[in-house]
Amino acid sequence: MLNERNPIPVSEAVKRVTGFYKKGETEYIPLTNAHQRILADDLKADHDVPPFDRSPYDGYALRSADTTEVTEHNPKILEVVGHIGAGSVHHEHVANNQVVRIMTGAPIPDGADAVIMLEDTTTFEQDGRTYVTVRKSLQHQQNISFQGEDVGEGSVLVNKGTVINPGIVALLATFGYAQVPVTKKPVIGVIATGSELLEVDQPLEQGKIRNSNAYMIMAQLERAGAIPKYYGQLPDDLSESLEKISEVMKEVDFVVTTGGVSVGDYDLLPEIYHQIGAEVLFNKVAMRPGSVTTVAAIDDRLLYGLSGNPSACYVGFELFVRPIIDHYLAKETIGMQQEQAILAADFSKANPFDRFVRGRYQVKNGQLVAEPTGKDKSNMVHSLAKANCFIQLPGGTEGYKKGDQVTIHLLGE
Amino acid sequence: MLNERNPIPVSEAVKRVTGFYKKGETEYIPLTNAHQRILADDLKADHDVPPFDRSPYDGYALRSADTTEVTEHNPKILEVVGHIGAGSVHHEHVANNQVVRIMTGAPIPDGADAVIMLEDTTTFEQDGRTYVTVRKSLQHQQNISFQGEDVGEGSVLVNKGTVINPGIVALLATFGYAQVPVTKKPVIGVIATGSELLEVDQPLEQGKIRNSNAYMIMAQLERAGAIPKYYGQLPDDLSESLEKISEVMKEVDFVVTTGGVSVGDYDLLPEIYHQIGAEVLFNKVAMRPGSVTTVAAIDDRLLYGLSGNPSACYVGFELFVRPIIDHYLAKETIGMQQEQAILAADFSKANPFDRFVRGRYQVKNGQLVAEPTGKDKSNMVHSLAKANCFIQLPGGTEGYKKGDQVTIHLLGE
Numbered sequence: 001m002l003n004e005r006n007p008i009p010v011s012e013a014v015k016r017v018t019g020f021y022k023k024g025e026t027e028y029i030p031l032t033n034a035h036q037r038i039l040a041d042d043l044k045a046d047h048d049v050p051p052f053d054r055s056p057y058d059g060y061a062l063r064s065a066d067t068t069e070v071t072e073h074n075p076k077i078l079e080v081v082g083h084i085g086a087g088s089v090h091h092e093h094v095a096n097n098q099v100v101r102i103m104t105g106a107p108i109p110d111g112a113d114a115v116i117m118l119e120d121t122t123t124f125e126q127d128g129r130t131y132v133t134v135r136k137s138l139q140h141q142q143n144i145s146f147q148g149e150d151v152g153e154g155s156v157l158v159n160k161g162t163v164i165n166p167g168i169v170a171l172l173a174t175f176g177y178a179q180v181p182v183t184k185k186p187v188i189g190v191i192a193t194g195s196e197l198l199e200v201d202q203p204l205e206q207g208k209i210r211n212s213n214a215y216m217i218m219a220q221l222e223r224a225g226a227i228p229k230y231y232g233q234l235p236d237d238l239s240e241s242l243e244k245i246s247e248v249m250k251e252v253d254f255v256v257t258t259g260g261v262s263v264g265d266y267d268l269l270p271e272i273y274h275q276i277g278a279e280v281l282f283n284k285v286a287m288r289p290g291s292v293t294t295v296a297a298i299d300d301r302l303l304y305g306l307s308g309n310p311s312a313c314y315v316g317f318e319l320f321v322r323p324i325i326d327h328y329l330a331k332e333t334i335g336m337q338q339e340q341a342i343l344a345a346d347f348s349k350a351n352p353f354d355r356f357v358r359g360r361y362q363v364k365n366g367q368l369v370a371e372p373t374g375k376d377k378s379n380m381v382h383s384l385a386k387a388n389c390f391i392q393l394p395g396g397t398e399g400y401k402k403g404d405q406v407t408i409h410l411l412g413e
Numbered sequence: 414m415l416n417e418r419n420p421i422p423v424s425e426a427v428k429r430v431t432g433f434y435k436k437g438e439t440e441y442i443p444l445t446n447a448h449q450r451i452l453a454d455d456l457k458a459d460h461d462v463p464p465f466d467r468s469p470y471d472g473y474a475l476r477s478a479d480t481t482e483v484t485e486h487n488p489k490i491l492e493v494v495g496h497i498g499a500g501s502v503h504h505e506h507v508a509n510n511q512v513v514r515i516m517t518g519a520p521i522p523d524g525a526d527a528v529i530m531l532e533d534t535t536t537f538e539q540d541g542r543t544y545v546t547v548r549k550s551l552q553h554q555q556n557i558s559f560q561g562e563d564v565g566e567g568s569v570l571v572n573k574g575t576v577i578n579p580g581i582v583a584l585l586a587t588f589g590y591a592q593v594p595v596t597k598k599p600v601i602g603v604i605a606t607g608s609e610l611l612e613v614d615q616p617l618e619q620g621k622i623r624n625s626n627a628y629m630i631m632a633q634l635e636r637a638g639a640i641p642k643y644y645g646q647l648p649d650d651l652s653e654s655l656e657k658i659s660e661v662m663k664e665v666d667f668v669v670t671t672g673g674v675s676v677g678d679y680d681l682l683p684e685i686y687h688q689i690g691a692e693v694l695f696n697k698v699a700m701r702p703g704s705v706t707t708v709a710a711i712d713d714r715l716l717y718g719l720s721g722n723p724s725a726c727y728v729g730f731e732l733f734v735r736p737i738i739d740h741y742l743a744k745e746t747i748g749m750q751q752e753q754a755i756l757a758a759d760f761s762k763a764n765p766f767d768r769f770v771r772g773r774y775q776v777k778n779g780q781l782v783a784e785p786t787g788k789d790k791s792n793m794v795h796s797l798a799k800a801n802c803f804i805q806l807p808g809g810t811e812g813y814k815k816g817d818q819v820t821i822h823l824l825g826e
Binding site for chain 2: 031032034035036047049050051052084085087088089104105106107150151157158164165166167168169170171172173174175176177178194195196197200201202203204206207208209210211212213214215216217218219220222223228230236308309310314339340341342363365366367368382383384385386387405411
């Protein structure tokens with residue numbers, strides 16, 4: 001299995017992968033489950049907002065013409081002829097020198113054309129009738145929220161492909177989306193390979209380590225909006241691995257394996273790809289870590305062979321698996337958000353390949369600054385815990401200095 | 414119910430609320446459910462990483478002393494006496510002029526003190542034995558990952574109070590946390606008040622609007638890491654509301670109501686607080702929107718009375734409910750992250766109160782810039798959908814200009 005491998009640029013590798021994307025179906029889910037899901041149709045207003053002319057204040061609805069001459073020193077007394085709570089309607093016409101007590105959000109009664117705030121009035125009773133003293137003049141249409149002034153019926157408020165946040169939930173509720181159209185989450189199979197792996201609950205043994213990559217990948221899948229399905233660990237045994245992977249391929253949308261893609265004698269995946277008739281899209285990428293990342297395809301199904309090295313596995317996931325999930329979910333934005341930042345520490349290692357250094361960015365006085373989260377030994381899981389971005393350092397240079405501008409890829413923590 | 418209300422500053426309101434915080438208990442959950450939960454104990458290494466001296470490469474373990482004179486032009490032939498796959502152990506001592514084939518991650522056999530990479534060797538067979546030709550000299554301890562060099566046994570890797578991300582999941586797996594100690598999520602009751610409210614699946618009626626606040630609050634609760642429990646809508650009826658709220662208070666950690674806290678005739682919450690013996694911590698805050706936000710306490714339980722206005726409700730939640738959830742979860746950081754940003758548009762309205770404008774920030778050439786997401790009419794739900802921050806504009810000024818530096822509060826989208 002010691003085939004020659006030709007590294008391809010990261011951008012080319014991403015392109016080959018996204019050529020195989022498929023979009024998930026639409027499903028309808030209850031509004032209470034919709035937060036963080038991806039909207040599958042445009043969100044449209046089924047009515048005007050406000051749905052009728054309404055009062056923005058607690059106060060009195062009146063005819064502005066009745067207040068023309070009114071001032072602090074020339075108050076006027078008007079009769080209170082009704083009372084509208086929010087949710088109720090006043091059916092009589094408001095006549096000259098009449099007012100109707102109105103609550104915030106209640107519909108303006110017929111005949112009235114303005115609202116005076118409660119604070120600008122005083123009330124009194126006389127002979128079983130209620131009166132209000134007003135001390136200011138109101139303009140025609142003053143203090144009225146007009147039908148449709150916020151949102152017109154039929155307008156598109158949120159585009160499909162958007163992640164549903166609490167503000168969008170409020171819009172969905174307002175427009176009667178008790179069931180919300182969202183894109184189905186892809187189900188992605190996860191398999192760890194390597195006879196050196198112990199499960200998390202097993203005690204350590206000489207020569208072995210606990211499987212951490214599969215759990216990390218499952219968390220990365222969740223963060224990306226997919227449903228991970230764990231199929232356990234495979235020993236370095238060709239026929240057993242072949243059988244398992246063929247079986248898993250039938251049950252899920254994509255498969256991610258970790259380990260088994262280097263050039264060692266026990267790295268079986270290349271042989272497995274060959275035997276199940278998968279087309280290898282690439283098996284070497286010009287980057288560090290993760291250069292041995294391999295992706296193969298059978299029909300429209302992708303089989304990701306991520307490195308067994310935790311950092312390489314992590315980077316390979318975010319660069320090559322995440323965009324496929326974003327495509328599947330039909331998200332508006334694909335892949336990690338990229339920004340410019342100032343490097344906060346020297347990074348002296350030169351490299352012929354692009355480097356994706358695990359880093360942490362912060363905002364200092366409104367400016368993004370980023371620094372590596374640890375020594376960049378590729379076997380160090382430690383630095384992943386603090387990372388909230390990758391710092392991309394293009395290859396072929398003499399290293400980078402504190403203060404240099406760099407591109408960072410946000411992990412979405 | 415037209416009591417005098419004295420507005421207090423936002424910071425004072427937050428202080429009064431956090432005085433009532435309580436911390437959630439620790440619960441143990443399976444590792445596969447731990448992503449995004451809050452670590453309740455420090456994460457400690459139960460063993461060294463690597464747990465033994467191991468090979469970082471596929472290659473041959475050898476005695477460096479055997480390669481002292483070796484160069485490209487003065488190669489040396491050594492005998493291959495064994496084969497160590499990852500996960501297995503070589504038990505014989507490696508003697509002079511012997512090498513052992515070794516996989517990435519496998520333990521260095523006794524007697525060997527360096528590893529030569531596979532690429533720097535060639536092999537051949539002769540008389541049934543296997544030999545390797547080496548063409549470079551190795552240093553003592555070259556290409557060995559030493560026991561404990563990444564992480565020493567007993568060291569604290571992640572502090573309690575940290576949000577568990579995929580990198581931390583990898584650490585938890587490595588150190589055998591099949592069950593993970595996390596802080597229990599608080600259960601928070603949500604009640605909408607107001608006779609004008611229709612449920613989401615009801616058709617519109619004159620004078621009524623669909624309840625959007627309760628659903629928005631439930632999504633905000635989820636985003637903050639709490640479990641929302643919805644108790645439906647209450648009409649503006651004192652005895653019914655009193656009974657319901659008293660009942661709900663017994664079942665949850667905190668209660669959030671929306672609506673019913675203004676000074677209108679149907680705003681019953683002040684009377685309810687009085688009748689159930691709740692101490693009102695404040696009922697007016699010097700801010701816009703959300704000035705009528707009310708918080709009351711019975712024993713150690715808080716009762717939040719958020720405004721019925723969607724924007725005011727949203728802001729009141731993030732400023733006053735979210736810190737209590739963060740405290741309950743014992744998070745390392747409490748409340749919204751605050752940063753400095755450049756205002757990208759004029760905001761001309763002056764205000765005696767602090768204003769929290771719904772905004773959207775972006776990074777432009779490494780610099781945070783923020784602008785309001787819509788007209789700032791407080792009844793506009795629309796602008797919440799795009800908001801990813803609040804832009805804080807201190808009161809008492811003549812408005813703000815494009816280019817001004819402002820404080821923004823990140824919503825964590």
